Amino acid sequence: MSVKKEKPVKIKKCLSDRIADIAINGIAVLMIAAIVYPLWFIIIASFSNPADVANGEVWLWPKEWVLDGYRELFRQSEIWRSYGNTIFYTVAGTFAALLINIPAGYAMSRKDMMGRKWINLYYLIPMFVSGGLIPVYLVVQQFNLIDSVWVMILPFSVSTYNIIVARTFFHTSIPEGLWEAAQIDGCGTIRYFFLFALPLSKAIIAVIGLWTAVGIWNSWFNALIYLQDESLQPLQLLLRRILISNQSLLGAATGEMAADLRRVSDMMKYASIVISTVPIMCLYPLLQKYFNQGVMIGAIKE
Incomplete structure (x- = not known):
């Protein structure tokens, strides 16, 4: 039938x-x-x-x-080294940020954590009140991080905003019953985090990782302040130095030479924007699935 x-x-x-x-x-x-x-x-x-x-x-x-802009830009012998520095800072800095902010967000999401309210307040105060550039520089200097690759990774790896987003995600997305069931089977807090909470947190890991990677890739001010050694400087600082140098030469040139320098300078300006933004933009399609999910869930108020 x-x-x-x-x-x-x-x-x-x-x-x-x-x-x-x-x-x-x-x-x-x-x-x-x-x-x-x-x-x-x-x-x-x-x-x-x-x-x-x-x-x-x-x-x-x-x-x-x-293609004159790209030719002149890639004639700079330092550009590949600066590209490598930027890639290293981005990868290592993103890993360090995830290693610190994700566990911190999970710990702050636990209701049974001792002193949870005071720790939340401790993290929130620096989010609104900064110590300023000079005190931060002195602290970095005392730790002997000036002109070191680690100055672009360690001092700024902690982000209160990312910790709060991770805390909200863990609080709203992972059911409390899962923790209770794991406790019955003899699972401790650390084991529960690595075996259950972390595998279910791909969305928030993708979000915080993408935010951090974009921030480090585009960062140039920290390198300008803390890195005087040109061999350690990232791509963005090198491009800034090249463009400023071209503008200085353009101001000193006259006649036909000035017209040629202006033409090359304009082309290098557009080419530098392309080579400094396209690589990081290619990451978004790979993380779009988790990024959209993480942003929506992390936006829910606790």
């Missing part, structure tokens, strides 16, 4: 609903275009003649393919 499958009932939308859908989709498309087009324009401008860009002749595609 065959069973007839019921066809899904199609709900017809009224005219007002259709108009609302069109309006919402149109606004979404405009918002996406407003975000994507500036990024695309920077990319095509880095391959275009600066004169065409200045005259408004470059819109969706380069009018003339020019």
